Amino acid sequence: MKISQPKVSHQCIDGEVVVINLENGSYYSLLDLAARLWELIAAGWSRAELLDLVAATYADETAIAASSAFLDQLVREGLVTDEPTEKLATEIALPATFAAPLLETFTDLQELLMLDPIHDVDAAGWPHKPAES
DSSP: OEEOTTTEEEEEETTEEEEEETTTOOEEEEOHHHHHHHHHHHTTOOHHHHHHHHHHHHOOHHHHHHHHHHHHHHHHTTSEESOOOOOOOOOOOOOSSOOOOOOEEEOTTHHHHHHOGGGGOOTTOTTOOOOOO
C-alpha cells in the first residue's frame, strides 16, 4: 500500500497518527492498531502483509475482517492506494490486545485549511499563483 502523497500529510505524535488530506481539508486521528497499521503502510507494507501480521498477532477472523475494512476505508477516503511501493525495514509491533482499528474523521477545520494560499499555487511554489487557463 502507498500513502497518497503529496495530497496527504501525516505525523505520529505520542502514539497517535494525525493525517491531513490537503485536497479536501479533512483530518483524521488514528490510535492503537489503526496508528500501527498506518505506520506500516508508510513503511511500504502491502495489504496482504498487513493482514497476515494481524492474523498472526491476534489469530481471530474478526480482527482480520475489521482490519481489512479499515484498509478499505483508507482507500475510499483517498488517503492510501493499493499500489505497491518499496518496503522499508521497520520494527513496529501491533498492540497486544485487539481493538478494531478506527479512522476518526474531522471536518470542522475544512474551510480554514482550504483558505491557506498554498493551495492556490502551481509547481513553481508559493507565492506564485498558477496561470489562469
